[in-house]
Amino acid sequence: MRKIKIQHLGYTIFVKRPNKNIPFPMYVERNNRHTSTIYIKQPIKKINQPLLAHEVLHILQNISADYGIDMIYEKEHFAYLLSYIMNVILNYEYDT
DSSP states (O other), X not given: OEEEEEGGGTEEEEEEOOSSOOSSSEEEEEEETTEEEEEEXXXXXXXXXXXXXXXXXXXXXXXXXXXXXXXXXXXXXXXXXXXXXXXXXXXXXXXX
């Protein structure tokens, strides 16, 4: 399991393998107001990136609803969050 913390929002995303046999490669569950879990069946190296982007968008929708943030007016912020979450899940390294 991996934990992604979005500090400035106080939001946590858990990345887990599903415990049950599911018919799709990944899905998102909203745990509560400050957490979501993305379940991914296959190894990270084999992830379908467009599908991952789709699921991460569901997480962003959860954040938008939880904090009353209108995604239309915060397009850039949500674009950065999408990129950050995907990069962490895919194990990309950032240059510092």
